[in-house]
Amino acid sequence: MATNTSIDVDSDRDGSTTAADADAEPCLRTEGVSKSFRHVQALSDVSLSMYPGEVVGLVGENGAGKSTLLSILTGILTATEGQLYVHGEPVEFTNPREAAEHGVSLVHQEIDVLPNFKGYENLYLGRENDTMGLLNKDEMREEAQAFVDELGLDIDVSEYARSYSFNEHQMLEIAKAFHISRDTQNPVILLDEPTSGLEEAGRELLFEKINELRDQATFVFVSHELDEVLEISDRIYVLKDGEMNGEFEAESATSKDLQRSMVGRETASDYYQVPDQTTEAAFGETMLTVRELRHRDDIGPVSFSVREGEILGIVGVEGSGKQRLGRILAGALPATGGSIEINGTEVVPDSPADMVDAGIGYIPKDRKSEGLLLYQSVLQNTSLAMIRDMFGRLPFLDMKSETKATEEAIEELNIKTPGPKALVHGLSGGNQQKVVIGRWLARETPVLVMDNVTRGIDIGAKEEVYRLLRNLTEEGISIILIGDEMPEVIGLSNRVAVMADGEFVEDPVDASPSNKPTEEELIDRMI
């Protein structure tokens, strides 16, 4: 279990955060904040403080509650329990605008700037300066330029936002955050994954600006990149499973400390259940052979084969083609060359129907938009792939067999649902994902292609999914595991392929329990 890494802030505070000394009162504080959705406790008893002039890091795994916390701080959600304080005053935000007027605003992960509006129009959006409904454009533009200049941000507000670079968009967003809360002293600006769309140079520029502006505001920096968080922050909070799991001084903490606090485990090996991994001796026949598969000039040629009971991991940076390879195997993206052989039968991937018939089940990255009929029942979702084969070509449904298959899936995959008739919408993310997997098991599909199978589900459910994958391979199912989380792919796979520019960089490397490649080794190949 996690060692208690929490430290007392006040006693350990050195002179580095000067503003905090001048005003010891936190500009934003939460006390015992909890939030539960219908079946899920997203946050429990979170208390934190932010002082003027600080950059506070906030890290946690997917599903740890970061987004929920940000939403509560900015009035998008209301806490079920607990209290927010701004400069010591208890406050209650019912919408983002109220939060902004108290000085708390969020700069989104996906920048929301209207491209066909000019810079100053974006800056004033929703709070336009008008005389009886007529916009005072010149006045706004001049004021906006002066405001931006004063912040030291290098943007021309009379340009259309579509001509801005990503960095300039971000600066505009930050300016907007300052602008909304210009009447408050020391605004708190929450940056949600601000570096995710930035190149190295853009990242440096952003950090520079944050450092320049830190005497005027408090920044909260949310990111998956632990090194970045350590670089820019003074203090870092770690969320795990909706709870505050640790608080670190950036100067003395390492990314390993953060990682351990986030995941709560000493070794990755136990987490990914490596000892239970199927070994080569237990593999069956070759199940899937892909030869020279390509899609136009973007993807391929890719060749590989997977045996019964084997997990082949595929990693690569965004845009490396790993996801499109998954879609080709699913039939959702047409192959323009090469061949696929499943269980000795050659298939030309032309439509998802062909690939489903051939024996490939695809578990998409975005469960909600591509995986599930959210407002239909567990039964209708589970049987969706199997009904195609009922009574051969006859148009009838076999209600008995679909009920049986659904009950078996609920039992075997341990899907927590009130019953087969319950709507999938009400299930937790992990249980929803099990329904998607169950859909393919109900059809006795021998090859599963999974794209980020544990995306957006909580840690407990992840472990269950890992256990499930181990069980599936024991039964001889072959899995192609496409993933963005390197440790997960490495931990789960028997072999790992690295993709770059639409091709495998080399033949998949061995990842048997005693011979796991390190993350660094693979990253070297990715770039």
Next chain:
Amino acid sequence: MSGEPTTNALWRWIETQREERTRQDWIIDLGPFVMLGSLVVLFTILSGNFLTYGNLVDNVARNSALLLLVALAGTFPILQQSIDLSVAALVNLSAVLTVILVSQIGVLAIPLVLLAGMLAGFLNGFVFAKLKVPSFLVTLGTLSILNGVALIITGGSTITFRNPGIRSIATGEYIPGVPNLVFWALLIYGATVFLAFRTKFGRYCFALGENESVVELAGAKVDRYKMYPFVLSGLLCAAGGLLLALRISSASPDVGEGLLLPSIAAIVMGGTALTGGVGGPHRTILGVLVIAVLQNGMNLVAVDPFVQEIILGIVVVAAVALSIDRRKIDVVK
């Protein structure tokens, strides 16, 4: 009950229902019943003729038979989140074709008319599913085309035929006391309910209305299943037009006018949301009854027919507003 609420099974059931269902669920499930009930009470009070066998069977049931067929036709496209606006035009053309063909080839006209309806529906479906044109545009276009064809065939006037044998298919009584029109409508109603809940087609219809890419990735031939509802719609409307023409031994190119709006109202009121995926043909009959009783009642108490139009319009908009699935509001524009 209030003394020991937790031990009472009924009370517990009500509690869980309260917890699990939103107010909108209640409106959709109970709304049509409440509405039907209140209309019946209202018109019984206002008109002594309302609650008589003659009125209920000869007027309400017989008049609603055609509306039921058209509304059932429209239900499936709406279930899969598309819409067929050409239903009334299909009825027009089929009625006209029936009159022409019956006088030429007699009873053989029946399969031919039904086939023609399916063909027209297939064209709707083909353009919608294969050429990816929004269904309301396609069917708005075919609405105009079909009406045009009906006008050309008839030259714009009413045409008639004489064939008492064939006519009795619509006007006779296979089961004493039940007009054949009602008999056919109920038979077809049963068939559509079977289609919706016991066939792959029905299941995919609901699923497509919820999320098309999920269905496609699950291996269904989506394009084909997107076409079928329109073919079925063509078939049912043709049956409607056929029965209508047989009943009155004549047809004019505007004989089905005024069916489109009430049919959509009936579908939505029954509980099939325009946002797709929920409801079903089994519920459409409720909406049909509400509309039929409303129209019949307004006639009995002599509401100005122009005012009736306004009331019907209000009822449609109100029904949509109450039942629309706001979770999917982004989809409907």
